[in-house]
Amino acid sequence: MNNNLNKKAIVILSGGMDSTLSSYIAKTDGYELIAVHFNYGQRTQNKELKAFRDICKELNVVNKYEIDIPFFTQIGANALTDLNIDVPTNGLEDGVPITYVPFRNGIFLSIATAVAEKEGATAMYIGVVQEDSSGYPDCTDSFIGSISKAINEGTKEDTKIEIITPLVHLSKSQIVQKAIELSVPLELTWSCYKEEHEACGVCDSCRLRLNGFTQANSIDPIKYKEF
Template identity: 55%
Template sequence: MKKRAVCVLSGGMDSTLCATLALKEGYEIIALHFDYSQRTQNRERQAFNDVCDALGISERVVLDVSFIATIGGSALTDSAIDVPKDGLGEAVPITYVPYRNGIFLSIAAALAEKSCASAIFLGAVEEDSSGYPDCRVEFIKAAQNAINSGIATDIKIEIKTPIIGLSKAEIVAKSIEVGSPVHLSWSCYDSEDEACGECDSCRLRLRGFELAKEVDKIAYKKR
């Protein structure tokens, strides 16, 4: 029986690389995408489907978890809060969605248990995570322990974060090396037609491409 994995795939460059690496490890992928009423929800879902098409991933699950927006507290889900475009300043920026990865991993664990999957791939990045606490290695290990203590199957689930220790430049270089369809991914927090080029995520992405001496092929309003 082929080994299976749930891959949390937002459509961003990090999760796109994770999905590519999972396939190269020989996993049969169940791609899991979340709509949580984020500003660029439609564009992210398009990127998710484009990436899945490019990688030949047919098993896809898209879930509406818009209750996350109801909880609030993030510029990504609350239109009354401006997406910051003045640099990475505060320790935990307003673009942090409270406990988002914890929620995503809990749902991914349920899907993995039901699907007899032995792994969950998550594109968490500790160094370039903008200070998000749910991207830390410590949190991922704790989540894995909690998941395995609460499932009914004998199959132990491993949360795999193959790029958690990489910088954005290393992620870009690795994407090019392994043929990850990074040109189909979407990172902008604020815009769905062309990437704004000014939000934290756009600037981290552009800086990664610059340091890796590669060209980002997506369209930007401002580079």
């Protein structure tokens, strides 16, 4: 861990449980954190931004970026940024769900790369979860490996960035257990796709989160409408 002292890492921090745990792991790994958050027209944008700011305060992150990406609402085609498409509440879908935002993580990582190159960061942490990702194609180990190669080919020769995915092979219950172990303030995080005041409890993200807490024999500290 000492070899990372004084080195910088970008943490892509949505304010959700996974990205928050990933950020805490980055801090535990000894990096100086630079937090990057994206407002992309998602239904819970205001709540996620508040979560980001609250978590940055807990982590004592001084250097942070709040980046607006308005075009996701323009292209639509997903339930998170297109208000004409309902967020599913009947359980996880087969295949790629309608909550998948086209190439979102690829775009996030590309923008974060520009920030990393500017800041001289050598690592980027992202909380993707392959086994529990609802079928999103941009949450896989294979995708991360491919985009990692691309960003290092497309940046300056002296820019060397490692994409670190500490949660990629964990289940939601393991994520909950790890978050508790690291004293992550889970009460500040937000996962719901639909609501900004009390979590709906029935969207895919809420179901995965609640199931993780149940399997970890723990109680989720955020408020739910249905529970």
